[in-house]
Amino acid sequence: xxxxxxxxLSGLAAGGIYASLALALVMIYQSTHHINFAxxxxxxxxxxxxxxxxxxxxxxxxxFVATLGVSFVAGILxxxxxxxxxxxxxxxxxxxxxxxxxxxxxxxxxxIYTYTIKSFPSPFGGSFFPQNPYMSPxxxxxxxxxxxxxxxLYAFFRFTPLGLAMRAAAxxxxxxxxxxxxxxxxxxxxWGLAATIGAIAGMMVAPVVYLDPxxxxxxxxxxxxxxxxxxxxxxxxxxxxxxxVGVAENLLGAYVIGTELKLTVALVLIVAVLLxxxxxxxxxxxxTRV
Amino acid sequence: xxxxxxxxxxxxxxxxxxxxxxxxxxxxxxxxxxxxGANGAGKTTTLRAxxxxxxxxxxxSFAGERIDTRATEDIVRLGLAHVPDGRGTFVQLTTDENLxxxxxxxxxxxxxxxxxxxxxxxxxxLRERGSQQAGTLSGGEQQMLAIARALMxxxxxxxxxxxxxxxxxxVVQDIFRIMRTVNREEKVSILLVEQNAKLALELADQAHLLxxxxxxxxxxxxxxxxxxxxxxxxxxx
Ligand SMILES: Nc1ncnc2c1ncn2[C@@H]1O[C@H](COP(=O)(O)OP(=O)(O)OP(=O)(O)O)[C@@H](O)[C@H]1O
Ligand SMILES: [Mg+2]
Numbered sequence: 001x002x003x004x005x006x007x008x009l010s011g012l013a014a015g016g017i018y019a020s021l022a023l024a025l026v027m028i029y030q031s032t033h034h035i036n037f038a039x040x041x042x043x044x045x046x047x048x049x050x051x052x053x054x055x056x057x058x059x060x061x062x063x064f065v066a067t068l069g070v071s072f073v074a075g076i077l078x079x080x081x082x083x084x085x086x087x088x089x090x091x092x093x094x095x096x097x098x099x100x101x102x103x104x105x106x107x108x109x110x111x112i113y114t115y116t117i118k119s120f121p122s123p124f125g126g127s128f129f130p131q132n133p134y135m136s137p138x139x140x141x142x143x144x145x146x147x148x149x150x151x152x153l154y155a156f157f158r159f160t161p162l163g164l165a166m167r168a169a170a171x172x173x174x175x176x177x178x179x180x181x182x183x184x185x186x187x188x189x190x191w192g193l194a195a196t197i198g199a200i201a202g203m204m205v206a207p208v209v210y211l212d213p214x215x216x217x218x219x220x221x222x223x224x225x226x227x228x229x230x231x232x233x234x235x236x237x238x239x240x241x242x243x244x245v246g247v248a249e250n251l252l253g254a255y256v257i258g259t260e261l262k263l264t265v266a267l268v269l270i271v272a273v274l275l276x277x278x279x280x281x282x283x284x285x286x287x288t289r290v
Numbered sequence: 291x292x293x294x295x296x297x298x299x300x301x302x303x304x305x306x307x308x309x310x311x312x313x314x315x316x317x318x319x320x321x322x323x324x325x326x327g328a329n330g331a332g333k334t335t336t337l338r339a340x341x342x343x344x345x346x347x348x349x350x351s352f353a354g355e356r357i358d359t360r361a362t363e364d365i366v367r368l369g370l371a372h373v374p375d376g377r378g379t380f381v382q383l384t385t386d387e388n389l390x391x392x393x394x395x396x397x398x399x400x401x402x403x404x405x406x407x408x409x410x411x412x413x414x415x416l417r418e419r420g421s422q423q424a425g426t427l428s429g430g431e432q433q434m435l436a437i438a439r440a441l442m443x444x445x446x447x448x449x450x451x452x453x454x455x456x457x458x459x460x461v462v463q464d465i466f467r468i469m470r471t472v473n474r475e476e477k478v479s480i481l482l483v484e485q486n487a488k489l490a491l492e493l494a495d496q497a498h499l500l501x502x503x504x505x506x507x508x509x510x511x512x513x514x515x516x517x518x519x520x521x522x523x524x525x526x527x
Contacts, residue, residue, distance in 0.1 A: 161394055168380055168391045175378035178341065180366040180395035180443065 006134050007254045008247055013139035014208075014222075015246020016146030020201040021223035022230070022238040023153070024194035029232050031170035031190050032083075034094050038101035040220030042078075043198035044213060045105045046071040047206045048113050050199070051120060060123045064203060068196050075195025079188040109213040120206035142204045149200055150239060153193075166190060218263050222249065225269040231280030241280070245269065293351075294319040294447055294479050295340070295370075300348035300358075302339035309335045312348070313505045315498045317447065322473055322480040324490040324511065327500030328523075333483040334375045336500065337451050341365055341372050353446060367395055371445035373453060377436040381425025385416055388424045388435055392442030402442070409438040412468050430457045437465065441472065448472070449481045454489065462486070466493055491515045 021039060028036045036042075046067055053063035082101065086094050124141030131137075157163035169176045169186035176183050201223075202216065209215050226245040230237025245266070253262040273280060295317040302310040309332045317323040327333050339346040342362045350358040357365045366372070371392075380388050389409060393402045410417035413434040419427060424435060433453060440448055453469075454462040466489060472478045484490035491497060497514040499507035507514060514520055 161390075164383075164387060164390060165394050168383065168394075171382055172378065172380050174343070175374070175380060176391070177343075177362040178366060178372050178374060178378060179391050179439070180363050181391075182363050 002133055003254075007250045009135045010139050011247035011250030012243055013135065013142045013246070014205075014250065015226075015243035016143050017201045017205045017219060017242075018222045018226045018245050019239040019242025020146060020149060020197050020204075021219060022227040022242045023150075023235055024197040024201070025223060025227045026232060026235050026238045027190050027194045027197075029227075030235075031166075031187050032094075034091070034098070035224070035232070036194070037095070037098040037220075038105060039194065039198055040216030040223070041102045041105035041109075042071070042075070042195050043202035043219075044216040045109055046074075046195070046199035047120065047202035047211060047215070048109055050203050051113075051118065051206075051211055054121065060121060064123070067199050067203065071195045071199035072192040075192040076188045078195070079191035083187075083191070084184070106213050113213070115213055118211040120203070120211045122207040138207055145200065145204060149197065153197075153235075162189075218266075221263060221266045221270075222246070225266040225273070227280075228270055228273045229280055231282040234280065234282045237280055237282030240282070292319050293317065294353060295481065296349075296351040297336075297340065298349040300336070300339055300346060300350060302335055302344055302346035302348075304335075304344060309503050310339060310346075311503045313500070313503065315505055315508055317479060317481045318496060320473075320477055320479055321495040322469070322482060322493055324487075324494035324497040325481065325483045325500060326487050326490060326497060326514075326520075330502075331500040332503045333500055334451055335503075337372060337374075337449055337481075337483060340449070341370065366443065369443070369446035370449065371440035371443040371447070372449045373436045373440045373451060375451040377429075377432045379424045379427070379432045379435060381423065383424055384421050385424050385427065385435060386420045388439050389442050392439035393444075396442075396444065401444075405442055405444070409441060412471075413438055430461050433457060434461075434465070437468070441478075445478060447479045447481060451483045452485055453482070454484060454486050462489070469493065487520070 021043065024039050025035060028034065028039070049070060050063050050067040053066055054060060058066070078101070082097060086097050122138040122141065124137040157167055165181050166186045166189060168179065169181050169183045170190070173183045201219070205219055206215065209219070222245050223242065226241035227238045228241070229244060230239070230241030249262055249265055252265055253259045257265070293316040297316070298314045299312045300310055300314070301308060301312055313336060325333050325336065335344070338344045340350055342357070342360055342365050346358065348358060349356065352365065352368055352370055355368065357368065380391060383391065389406050393405065396402055410420070415431055416434055416438060419431065424432065427435060433455070437450070437453060453465055457465065469480060469482070470493060473480055482490055482494060491511045491514060494511040496509070497511045498505050499514065499520060507517065507520065
């Protein structure tokens with residue numbers, strides 16, 4: 001029983017990371033109707049940045065905040081410089097740009113930091129949380145960070161004028177312009193936020209999977225499955241999907257198929273959702289007139 | 291009275307097709323100006339061109355500033371509110387949030403709250419549906435919401451594209467009454483596109499008649515009302 005509970009709880013910790021990254025995917029999807037395939041590699045690169053700050057001697061939380069700041073600005077710049085020019089391009093061109101970004105970040109990280117696996121510190125030491133047989137301090141910390149992020153995002157979008165402007169711009173750009181909202185900047189801001197959330201997910205997962213240029217490949221796949229499961233246009237669904245995928249992955253890995261085949265679960269889930277319930281469990285069914 | 295909006299030799303269209311071939315008209319400060327014309331004459335296109343929503347060429351001045359090369363959001367911020375064809379509801383936001391979106395460019399928070407109350411005074415049906423998703427409102431309620439949202443900008447000029455479209459006659463009367471109030475008491479000038487020419491000419495001071503991308507007639511509304519061709523083609527008597 002203790003082991004079972006442990007599997008569920010550490011599944012929740014991993015799920016929080018998938019939920020965060022899924023949320024980043026949903027944020028960009030809602031305003032552009034594209035899946036940012038480079039989201040994981042952007043997060044990976046941010047994590048290397050954090051590693052650089054920490055290695056330069058900065059305390060963990062200073063490095064953490066600095067990484068978020070740089071990631072936010074980088075996200076905005078990527079939207080302005082790379083994505084803006086293909087805004088009205090056909091879907092395939094946009095997908096190619098995303099793939100190009102993915103490859104560029106991956107090779108850039110390999111070139112700068114080499115492909116050698118590095119360890120990444122967890123800020124949640126043994127003294128931070130009480131010892132218990134169910135969860136490691138890092139897992140508890142990860143869940144805590146996830147909830148803080150989710151609450152902050154919810155409050156931002158729900159209660160601030162800027163959050164309202166971003167939601168309006170994502171939903172109806174034409175009407176938003178007629179209300180004087182600078183829609184282009186709202187999109188860029190969305191990219192900045194998504195990059196920031198991704199950076200948090202990267203820094204939380206790195207102590208577990210270790211730091212290397214390919215560290216986010218699996219995580220992005222889980223996040224993608226989570227977003228699809230919850231409905232790619234629904235932030236709440238994506239978060240719930242993240243936790244479900246995290247727990248399911250852990251339980252199946254521990255009791256059913258073994259850790260080697262875990263990633264297959266994500267793939268099967270993605271294909272199954274796309275085949276049987278393309279709108280996910282909480283997404284809106286969009287009926288296209290023909 | 292001086293011109294608040296001055297359109298001179300405006301050309302506009304979609305992609306390669308030209309719809310407007312050099313139209314000119316003015317909207318007087320403090321007045322109500324109607325833009326009339328048959329289906330497909332280019333009324334909606336004119337409003338879109340004025341607001342910079344489509345490709346256009348020519349001169350457009352608003353409140354003394356040239357706006358013909360400006361972006362829509364900048365034009366709006368000068369105080370030009372546009373209730374678009376099709377209402378432009380933010381369907382996933384609540385009624386309340388729709389109104390707040392209309393005032394997002396304003397900084398005077400207290401006045402915004404007061405204005406929301408005023409809008410709900412104009413349209414009590416909306417107040418009851420304040421926390422309802424706007425996409426679930428009826429067509430008429432969404433039309434009221436679109437007008438209220440535009441007024442939340444505290445515009446100098448309110449541009450309306452067929453506000454009576456799809457509304458019951460009583461609601462239309464209501465909306466026209468509110469437009470008159472807003473015009474008289476809040477000194478908001480109005481540019482009105484309307485299928486119901488009779489109603490529009492009763493409300494407006496000035497009117498312009500559009501035919502296939504050209505202004506063919508313009509002047510005081512009373513004069514337009516008495517014009518033989520207008521009477522036969524648009525008023526039906
Ligand atoms: N988005 C568009 N793309 C291409 N052509 C368009 C578009 N919108 C309108 N048109 C064309 O422009 C012309 C004028 O249309 P517009 O909508 O301005 O007419 P209108 O006077 O508003 O008519 P109505 O009274 O029916 O609303 C029409 O011939 C129409 O086919
Ligand atoms: Mg029209």
